[in-house]
Amino acid sequence: MAARSGPAYRASMPAAHARSASLASDPVSQFFGMLAQPGHLTTFEGESATLRFDLLDGQRTDRWYLTVADGEVAVTRRGRPAAAVVRIDRPRFEAMVTGRLNAQAALLRGLLTVEGDIAALMMFQRCLPGPPGSRGRVDPITSRQVMAERKQELSAS
């Protein structure tokens, strides 16, 4: 494998996720479309599994299959054996694929259930975007500010 520089890592997530806040009417199709389009995600290299997503929408169940084979990604709507079956309400899934709901938190809350290999779900969550508005940077704080804050806390207690 050739040496990869920084930009290749940014590509470990579909580029369009950076614009997740402006997703159109069907975030689910769009999300799966974005996974399938590049066909390869570096974050999935060395991993292989098929997940089935059952998206519950009133009486309807929308079914999606995601297959990962050593970084290669394929999305279908047709049945195939899956290592893990994930069940979740469609609005919750929409929140997840647009960075507004954390997958691990959703699992702990019982918002999603997983049947089968939970490691497959752990793998999948790596391709979810971060929360809208996360910048990765904050303004520096000076020593004087830190000391003033401490003084305030001390006098408050």
Added chain:
Amino acid sequence: MSDGLVQILEGNTFVVSDDRGDIEASLTDPTGLFSFDTRFISRWVLTINGQRLTALSTDDLQYFRTRFFLVPGTGTVYVDAQLSVIRQREVADGFHEELRILNHEDQPVRLTVRVDADSDFADLFEVKDALKKKGRYDREVVDGKLVLRYSRETYCRETWISSTVRAGIDENGLLFDVEIPAHGEWKTELDVVTSDGQHGLHQHGARQHRVRRDMARGLEKWIQRAPRLESDWKPLEPIYRRCLTDLAALRFSTLTMPGRALPAAGLPWFMTIFGRDSIFTSLQALPFAPEMASTTLLALAERQGTRIDDFRDEDPGRILHEMRYGELTAFEERPHSPYYGNADATPLFVVLLDEYERWTGDTKLVQHLEHAARAALNWIDEYADLQGNGYVSYQRRNATTGLENQCWKDSWDSISYRNGDLPGFPRATCELQGYAYDAKMRGARLARLIWKDPALADRLEKEAADLKRRFNRDYWVEDGGYFAVALDGDGRQVDSLTSNNGHLLWSGIVDKPKARAVARHLLGPRLFSGWGVRTLAEGEARYNPIGYHVGTVWPFDNSFIAWGLRRYGFRDEAAHLVAGIMQAAEVFDGRLPEAFGGYSRGLTRYPVQYPTACSPQAWSTGAPLLMLRVGLGLEPSGDNLVVDPALPSWIGHLELLDVPGRWKRVDAFGRGRVDTGRLLAR
């Protein structure tokens, strides 16, 4: 742990009770049955004819099993009891309790036996911070079992309580009408099972019995698999055995890798994955239990950061800091799902991967984790260089529940100038630069040897050399002869003298000519207490011998400092640290606390324990193990294990037999020749 409390545990399930086996928790009180960071039992009180019991003795049979010998009554005057009660408790998926009542009279007795049960379903964080619950409680009887339930929206946690002997069950517990014949016995078995309300509970019973059997066998096997130790210095064998047993108790399995274990950070409150603690402990335990390192690497890679998430301080490639499973994490009121706020675990991940391969020759794992390791190396340059000055810095983006200090000295006042002022943020502490240097050097070795990517190897080596050159210029405190603990946001030196200098030796970032001065400081009167190296030197404004990171001695810290001293050829100096920590271990019966007071040894005679909530603490448990490696001078060299002992003379003969590694099994022998008398008398 507070006095008088008894704890047993398995995985991340543990029970803390009083010496009778009773649990009467309040929201702020740390007793109860805990699992996945949630309290499932907060009240568990045994009475006979309405009377509480008194403990005659409590035996910790195993780390997961305790036996309580009780008699009725709570009087202070000694009781002439006609009844004995034996309560034996084991932890599995919840706990299992065998309750036996012995009648010593020559006539039958009728008794009312009652077990009160309740749960507040508190999150561990709520226990620490005394927070109020937002959900709903209810309880019901299902198939003769008492079910306690807490729900908040779709979040649900349940405790199922059952008895082998039929009980009268009401909402507050179980009631038994018991008749015991003369000199007879009555017995029941109580099962307390935890649930998230989704999984079938029926499998649980069978699973529990299997788990219990495996635990007892597992501990024996674990100790048998480790190298055998013999020494003229008799306390060493029990110290070694205690470390292995505690390390076994600290084994933690993740949901995704059942059957594999990594070291959790500490018992009982830190029974979870911590990036930093799990990595350091895995490094310490490599010569003894190398499989822990591989599980740590796999588990951390699985949860490696992939996105920008300010709430969790997550970046692509970053290795997690702490993982939690409780209600506050579930509702994103805490960021531990997982939280990524540390700046050291990511380079240390690469360090562990390389060190693991050097010991075991497991190139498969290095290949499997190639992407993770590359992403970690990339994080150092692309995401950790917050100031664009080529140094790893940290500053939390989650200002409410994130961590201020994202290095191992994570308390608020740990990083200070000589005059006691605290620097601003971002902060670039010195040991982070050392870890980054080491990660690049080791990453280069893996790239060349295993990933077959010489271009990457060349680049990493060039970057490492450049970092080392700049570091030795920018961090060197000229008038002190040591490295500053950090650079502040303006690139100014945070100039206090700290134990961090020892980690720099360990990482290899120190220029040879400067190493002598650093070693002299580490064993000098300002840092060395006679037991070990203090976190902060005497004479600094914030120095306090019982301050958490500002004067206490940390066994884990010392074990890595000793390794660093050996790396630079300071054999005698390393032997002094081996001596101090081993002698402290003897005082603490083999179980070193997280930290002890930095008082001079001549002043207190005994190391004064710093009161912390967790014992054993994983990286303190690992400290004597790493000290053994350092003292014997164990170092992989190709397919061989080099043994080059430098041990305190009073240890006499020391042998470590069947050390596992790429050489299969090798015996290591040493004889103590270093006179440590003078310095330790300090």
